[in-house]
Amino acid sequence: MISLAGRDILHAWGKFVFTGIGLGLLIGVTLIMAGVYRGMVDDGMALLDNSGADLWVVQKNTLGPYAESSSLNDDVYRTILAMPGVARAANVTYLTMQVRKGESDVRTMVVGIAPGALGATPGWPPYLVAGRQITRAHYEAVADIATGFKLGDRLSIRRNHYEVVGLTRRMVSSSGDPMVFIPLKDAQEAQFLKDNDAIWQSRRRTEANPAFNRPGVPGLLDAVIASQSTNAFVNAVLVTLQPGHAPDEVAESIRRWKRLTVYTRAQMEDILVGKLIATSAKQIGMFLVILAVVSAAIVAFIIYSLTMDKIREIAVLKLIGTRNRTIAAMIMQQALALGVIGFVVGKITATFSAPLFPKYVLLMPLDSIAGFFAVLVICVLASLVAIRMALKVDPAEAIGG
Amino acid sequence: MSGRGIRIEGLRKRYGEGDTAFDALKGVDMQVAPGEVVGLIGPSGSGKSTLLKCLGAVIDPTAGRMTLGDEVIYDDGWKVRDLRALRRDKIGFVFQAPYLIPFLDVTDNVALLPMLAGVSNEESRAKALELLTALDVHHRARAMPSQLSGGEQQRVAIARGLVNRPPVILADEPTAPLDSERAMAVIRILNDMAQKFETAIIVVTHDEKIIPTFKRIYHIRDGVTDEEAGEGREFA
Numbered sequence: 010m011i012s013l014a015g016r017d018i019l020h021a022w023g024k025f026v027f028t029g030i031g032l033g034l035l036i037g038v039t040l041i042m043a044g045v046y047r048g049m050v051d052d053g054m055a056l057l058d059n060s061g062a063d064l065w066v067v068q069k070n071t072l073g074p075y076a077e078s079s080s081l082n083d084d085v086y087r088t089i090l091a092m093p094g095v096a097r098a099a100n101v102t103y104l105t106m107q108v109r110k111g112e113s114d115v116r117t118m119v120v121g122i123a124p125g126a127l128g129a130t131p132g133w134p135p136y137l138v139a140g141r142q143i144t145r146a147h148y149e150a151v152a153d154i155a156t157g158f159k160l161g162d163r164l165s166i167r168r169n170h171y172e173v174v175g176l177t178r179r180m181v182s183s184s185g186d187p188m189v190f191i192p193l194k195d196a197q198e199a200q201f202l203k204d205n206d207a208i209w210q211s212r213r214r215t216e217a218n219p220a221f222n223r224p225g226v227p228g229l230l231d232a233v234i235a236s237q238s239t240n241a242f243v244n245a246v247l248v249t250l251q252p253g254h255a256p257d258e259v260a261e262s263i264r265r266w267k268r269l270t271v272y273t274r275a276q277m278e279d280i281l282v283g284k285l286i287a288t289s290a291k292q293i294g295m296f297l298v299i300l301a302v303v304s305a306a307i308v309a310f311i312i313y314s315l316t317m318d319k320i321r322e323i324a325v326l327k328l329i330g331t332r333n334r335t336i337a338a339m340i341m342q343q344a345l346a347l348g349v350i351g352f353v354v355g356k357i358t359a360t361f362s363a364p365l366f367p368k369y370v371l372l373m374p375l376d377s378i379a380g381f382f383a384v385l386v387i388c389v390l391a392s393l394v395a396i397r398m399a400l401k402v403d404p405a406e407a408i409g410g
Numbered sequence: 411m412s413g414r415g416i417r418i419e420g421l422r423k424r425y426g427e428g429d430t431a432f433d434a435l436k437g438v439d440m441q442v443a444p445g446e447v448v449g450l451i452g453p454s455g456s457g458k459s460t461l462l463k464c465l466g467a468v469i470d471p472t473a474g475r476m477t478l479g480d481e482v483i484y485d486d487g488w489k490v491r492d493l494r495a496l497r498r499d500k501i502g503f504v505f506q507a508p509y510l511i512p513f514l515d516v517t518d519n520v521a522l523l524p525m526l527a528g529v530s531n532e533e534s535r536a537k538a539l540e541l542l543t544a545l546d547v548h549h550r551a552r553a554m555p556s557q558l559s560g561g562e563q564q565r566v567a568i569a570r571g572l573v574n575r576p577p578v579i580l581a582d583e584p585t586a587p588l589d590s591e592r593a594m595a596v597i598r599i600l601n602d603m604a605q606k607f608e609t610a611i612i613v614v615t616h617d618e619k620i621i622p623t624f625k626r627i628y629h630i631r632d633g634v635t636d637e638e639a640g641e642g643r644e645f646a
Contacts, residue, residue, distance in 0.1 A: 010525050011518060020513035325509045330498020330526055405468040408582055
């Protein structure tokens, strides 16, 4: 038996191909949307992987340092280092800001890393694609290649300038902003560094306060102003564990004895995926549903129109003894062919356009496979209206009157 | 009557019920022998289309008996179970417009019926080509329907009606869209095919040009048929 659907498609190939391309662009957008979600999750996982930590110690009762602000004194890490099972502990600061790049600026997450060495201090960029790690205590930076900085470039954070001495790759925040690593002390200063007018106003207010400016206590005012000009806080302490120690047990120990909030890797993943990007995920999910409905409507409309065009032929086919299932199969095969054309076009579109998007788009093979089957299901459902109409055609319509 | 041909006795068809009931056929008798071409003539609303649909096993009669060859296909409420297979294997249709499938070439338009009956593609196409040759359109075997003239399309439609060697062919105004010369050619072909394949052919027509060619004519008026002898004129 010949393929009636195949012959019809070949006969009206232009209509099928152009409709398939239109549908394919929609499917491409759908795959990209799924890729954006996967990219967001992957960014979060990359953030956790690259921190090199087993535990995150943050301000009590906060979801810091990524989902909420968190503030700890920068000497807390010393007491954590003394806890059983802790191998290494290091301060870290995170500050999302615009970093000056010549005449323009670039949105980055500035990470303050404690002095130390790669492998010995959590928080350091684990690998470089060019240059070296930070070796000086001030004014050196390692930048993610996505920032656009090159080795030797000078970047400005607040009023200070930094030389880019190393470049790294795929070091991003949970929202996809590329990272710039600078020494911890510089980062602490950058978090609270004010402009000259603000500093002058602050000093004037302190001088006017009789509690701080006592004639009988010389040096008190200078000490207060000095304390206001420095920042002794960090956002979190990154902890690595000694071999053989369970993260949950060490985390519980720190919670109990240091009265701080501690997250394990699994808990941090839950925070990033379940809270930080949950709203975005729902938004993307809504778009996916809308795109699926629009795709189904397009396929249904096209297949319905094509079937309407063939009503007389369908009546003749039924009159001369064609089975209903043969006619239904013809319509369904056409819908599936449209879906396959659309998926191929969509997959190609998504693959080639994904790198052009500003945010990371991760196209997972399993998503594509699931998308392919979803398209087929949508096409089958969309063809049902046309099939129902075709099966209701009375073969008597082929006979006059 | 021999084993082929068609016979109907007392065929009735009622539409609706109660006060709105309408009898479209009021006891039609008709008999067409194998190899015979008869005309069925009647004004609009006379019951022609209803009779054709009953003969074509598209609608069920209300009463009467219908025999196709040796097989009773309807008898006062009883009917054969698979009307679709009956239409495919035992009845050929030729319409006013050819209604060829636009996305199949000429050969496959004709070969489709045997394919639907489960015959292999090769054998079906061989049967189709044999008929296309008999009807002198074999040179257009690979053409699409849109590339054919009106006369060629009608010959292909006749080939499609004949390809399963049905005992009866129902031709509904087959010459309406054709000029005199082509109309006579179609009637000649139908007569030739009736003779060659021992097929009973019923031609429903208003066409004054071809009415004199029938040897027997059934007139239908108000749901009742009258048989009369035709002129049986030679084709021009």
